């Protein structure tokens with residue numbers, strides 16, 4: 161059913177909180193996402209021409225890097241992981257003619273049923289975040305499942321029941337939890353750090369939140385004082401050379 | 408957005424087919440068509456052939472055409488599903504129109520009602536097609552007040568040209584249809600110019616700062632996630648050089664609208680009507696395909712922001 165579930169107050173909204181301050185842009189989350197999902201319920205995630213001149217392929221998570229200027233964080237490099245935000249009002253779901261795309265009422269996860277997708281690609285046009293990718297081999301649409309086959313997987317130890325991207329992040333920049341519960345750890349983190357929605361102007365009400373980078377404190381002034389070694393000709397020559405070099 | 412042959416064919420051919428069906432309904436009701444028993448079914452078949460060719464082209468472009476029947480299920484939320492349902496439903500009154508024309512006669516009440524119903528259903532199908540694009544929020548070139556009226560207008564215009572040709576071939580009086588086509592051609596031109604004016608001046612949907620959650624900052628791409636293509640860039644990152652676009656717009660103005668309008672006027676005043684109508688239809692088909700190509704190629708998807716494109 162591609163009509164959206166009625167949003168109930170206090171309903172569970174599983175999602176990610178991504179810290180743009182501490183993300184180091186290492187692509188570990190993207191790689192472990194690819195690895196898990198390649199073998200998981202949505203797999204395979206095919207690659208095309210992977211050893212040729214134009215490698216191409218299907219990923220649910222992609223890491224961009226940007227230079228920012230102005231704004232609260234000042235000028236800095238921002239690494240930006242991009243994946244499905246499991247929106248509350250996702251047009252990717254409502255445009256689907258077959259009912260293959262759906263949003264789960266119980267936890268808000270947006271999924272594609274691979275058995276009925278006709279591969280019309282309209283859902284990918286309807287996603288402003290570029291989060292859906294087409295499997296050219298199976299001719300169906302695929303997307304981030306929030307690792308639905310991990311987070312409820314009772315064959316995994318409880319500590320591992322989180323999305324692969326969250327588990328693999330070496331700088332703990334990714335957090336997973338219930339953003340519908342105002343007292344959950346992720347909701348409190350969003351509150352404390354002023355977490356934001358991406359492109360709220362489009363009205364999709366994404367569940368995932370991004371924590372803005374903090375302003376970097378860069379030490380100013382010379383770190384070392386030029387040496388003044390005694391007096392005399394060689395000392396002033398040295399001091400001159402030192403001054404020229406430390407300019 | 409990448410213009411694919413299937414959607415170009417779908418939107419133009421169904422425009423011609425359903426446009427003709429609409430005018431057959433109206434002219435039939437007004438007794439403006441040749442009254443021979445063969446004319447109605449033949450002309451209706453002609454219209455359905457155009458529409459069916461377009462629908463077939465769009466079905467073949469699906470990743471899984473064998474599952475296409477599933478697309479009829481989500482008409483409550485999806486314009487694509489509604490388009491499919493409306494397209495199939497249109498065959499019922501259209502075939503009834505042909506049958507009543509043959510059995511009850513062109514002037515019968517049943518023929519008149521079936522003709523108007525078929526025309527209305529055809530235009531509803533065109534409207535659903537238009538709404539697929541008009542409702543997509545991430546593409547500002549489509550998600551605006553021009554898309555729906557433009558699709559309807561272009562369908563009525565191309566349908567009037569086809570009717571003119573059908574009348575020329577069927578030995579009917581084509582003056583009314585030709586004048587109608589000329590008026591619609593001029594209206595179409597004005598609408599297209601207004602659309603271009605709108606999309607060239609409207610504000611972008613979002614900024615890269617907002618797309619990455621850093622308000623008030625300017626951002627520029629430093630490193631891409633990948634050095635070569637991916638699905639998003641192939642499908643949504645299509646860019647057309649301004650030079651080519653400007654030239655194509657001129658071709659559209661002349662080929663899709665001005666030249667067919669002049670030819671229709673010539674036909675209306677009795678100057679080799681059949682030849683004029685034929686050339687007008689061919690020119691308009693090429694021009695409208697170019698128009699549709701630009702409608703896709705110049706549409707920018709907001710997700711292209713992430714790759715540093717201007718939206």
Ligand code: SF4
Pocket residue numbers: 243244245246247250251252253270286287288289290291292303364
């Ligand atoms: S991010 Fe895109 S694919 Fe994911 S729910 Fe939102 S609109 Fe749909």
Ligand code: SF4
Pocket residue numbers: 255256257258259260261272276277278279280281282283284300301
């Ligand atoms: S590609 Fe599949 S999931 Fe997407 S809109 Fe079409 S049928 Fe639905």
